[in-house]
Amino acid sequence: MTRTDPPFAGRTVQAVFFDIGGPIYDDENFATAVLAALDDLLAEQGRPPADRARFRAVYDGVRAAQSGSLRRALAAEFLGDERRRDDLHARTRRYWRHGPGTLHPDVLPCLRALHGRVRIGALANQEADVLDALRRDGVAPFIQVWAVSALVGHEKPDPALFEWAVKEAGTSPANAVHVGNRLDTDVRPARALGLGTVWVLRGEAPPEPTAEQLAEPDVALPDLRTLPRLLLGTRPGDGDRRA
Incomplete structure (x- = not known):
């Protein structure tokens, strides 16, 4: 589901932001x-x-x-x-929790491969207690930018949340990439600000996206396994053989 040309050619990726529901946890x-x-x-x-x-x-x-x-x-x-x-x-809010066992298995290998090479952020519409789940599952140590709506006060697709994340990461939109599973709240607002975009086709992504939908992000992926290589040229198994 990727394009044949390198999706981030000419872009020096310094920061990568992840939506939480879909890319990280089961939606x-x-x-x-x-x-x-x-x-x-x-x-x-x-x-x-x-x-x-x-x-x-x-x-x-x-x-x-x-x-x-x-x-x-x-x-x-x-x-x-x-x-x-x-x-x-x-x-x-009373029921929304990311329980044990609902972290996608490709998340930690991906984050390990990116760790130390880019600033990693969570950019999502979530309640504040999502941090408890991310700590429990070993994700939190990799996160340097916490652009969580309940903490920052902006919600996607408001560009203010993306702008806040980019500023907090100390970079520019041209050197940042957002990874999400919706076009309307992830891909489109990020692209409008000049960020690179990755559409992860799980969770709230459609099971059968149209050709027009697939043309909107820089790249569409079924999961996170090849993301480090696409972003940085690393092998998806760098830092973790299970990737």
Whole structure:
């Protein structure tokens, strides 16, 4: 799924920022939390839990479109008013955790290969307690820039979050790359500021992206195994034979 020309030719990569849900942790953590929150709100209305097939259809529709808020779409579909998105957002916080065993296995080998060669950042819309999971799973020691929405006060796709991360990394957009799994909140805002872009095709990425979607990032990858080589010319196994 990569392009034939070197995706970052001419770009001196000094900083790499990772979205958390999708690239680092299984995005089902988020989907499960939203579904539990939705069931809560339905129960408060005296209604049964959300139909799982309908829920998945809405979720997959947002994934395919690569635009729009999942919680807004679910609020419209199940709660009858898209304005209840804020209620669903607030209730989701109660359940949203990245539990043990949900870290993707290619994450630590990738970070080890990049460590010491670039500044590594987390750039994501997440709650503050995501730091606990990242510490537990051995990711936190590799992170030098914490551009987490709950900590910084900006949310993707607001360019302010990307600008904050670039400044904190002490570099420029031309020398930075963002790794995410959505076009609307990751690839497009990063590209608009001049960052390199990597689209990881898992989680909230569509299962069958279109040719037009694949043309938007600098490179689209199924996982993180080849990312160090693409960014820096390193072998994905550098620093860890399991990569």
